[in-house]
Amino acid sequence: MSATTSAGVKPRTRLAHAIMGLGMLYFAVPLVWIVIAATKSQPDLLSTPALWFGHGFDLVANLKQLFREDDGVYGRWLVNTAVYSGLSALGATTLCALAGYGLARFTFPGKRLLESALLGMIMVPGTALVLPTYLLLSHIHLVNTMWAVILPSLLSPFCTYLVRVYIAESVPVELLEAARMDRAGELRIFLQVVLPMIKPVIVTVFLFTLVATWNNYFLPLVMLSESKLYPLTVGLTTWFNTAQQEAGTRVLFNLITTGSLVAIVPLIIAFLMLQRFWRSGLSSGSLK
């Protein structure tokens, strides 16, 4: 790298490293705190220093209590969250991949219009759609069901845009022409030729739609009224409300910290494992 080869820049690199160290501290503090807090009982949580361990090590006890509280509703929330975000991500990724390919490599009436509308769609604030969608879905009695969360989450114009750009750059037309000469069907060409070539952007889109639904709060908050259907985000905040109203008479704060930790671990693991893919997938869309 140029920074290390030319003379006299080493101290500058060292300075950059020092600043990065401070940055890491900043980004890591809440995460370190949540890990430590999850090992504390409620009295320890309230009385011992926040950024160091308490008198006891109660992680296992907290986890046991977490999955027992309210008849094991937390496990239910965890499953709900996994189902909602898994199905949403799978569906949205499928739709985006198909549409991105259709827009990048075909011409059909209305295509130009759709392409220019795509940018506008990306800019429509998502939360502005939630209230009218709620009212529409309540007409057909779909609110307070899992579909009320999954179906609106299938909409992802940004991902379609990302796939479209990626295909335009990385899938040569000649290859498709050659496959057509071999009389391969269009769907087969997509599945066997195009899809393997665009794996990075598919992983990226899948991860990002997964995170979007996993982390969503506003949509399920509006759509769901039954505690059994809640995802983690809504469930944990209802616990938090109870914890505050009852001012610590019930042992809940330690469950909220432990529950928060359990809720973020799967996504962090997914991101770490798939790092290689999503980074290369992102680089295409951001260039444009």
Place this chain on the structure above:
Amino acid sequence: MSVNVLPDRHAASAAAPRTEPRRSRRGSSFQKRQSFAGALFVLPFLVIVILFLALPLGYALWLSLHSESLAFGTRFTGFDQYVHVFKDPEFRDGLWRVIRFGIVQIPIMLGLALVAALALDAINSRVARLFRLIAFMPYAVPVVIGALMWGFLYSRTFGPFAGVGQLFGGGSVNFFGGHLLLVSLGNVVTWAWTGYNMIVLYSALQGLPREMYEAAVVDGASPIQIAWHVKVPAIRQAISLAAIFTVIGTMQFFNEPAILARFAPDIDAGYTPNLYAYSQAFRFGAFNYSAATSFALGLTVFVLSYAYVFLTRRRAARA
């Protein structure tokens, strides 16, 4: 957005010594089939767009143009509700608060993200890679949980920071009151989104061809000069895209204040326009007014982001 069409052009010129030979060779039935296949690929996405974007938008527009009252039932009132919304002091306060918030927070966050991305692009060390990973991690944390964690960290009973004031002989710091409240909120947002924007900008930097700044290196330009004069202008598009998405996100501010409201009584139902729209609908059942509020907000966002695109494009064209 410009899209690279080079491969297409290249393919066309390679396979086409005459104009439009493909059409004459294979006939229009092939073309029709192709266009049908393309439309089929797009169809499922289009269905979802119609059902969950166009229809809700249309319905919200319809709702916002009608009023509901006991005396008259539902009747068409045109833009009356919009006039009402934009005169509504609670909506205006919320909107102004969010705009003020954005004016300060967005440049700070994107500035940090850009500097970090440039540093990562210039320095490829183990420390840099670890930094990249840790800075991005908050993105994987649900906003609600991020806000809860910061709520605990800010609080007097749980947090380590409120006591900092006592070290300097003052009282404990109240992160949930006065001017500090907006700063506290800004910190939560900055913590959550800086890493994400950093990765986006870093990816754009990594996509730049190395030859682009090799000449500058030969000329003896310092890494900082190269970063500022070569790299930043080259990724201007990515920067403005990140800025647009951040503006859109900021205007819809909901999750963080909704969660921190449990710690901070100052955050009322009209603290942000989105909170206001939500409470209108679900506390007061004023769905028509709520629709007008969120439509007014959406329209403001849309106009602002389009104005932004327009202005940056013009500046880019002049440069």
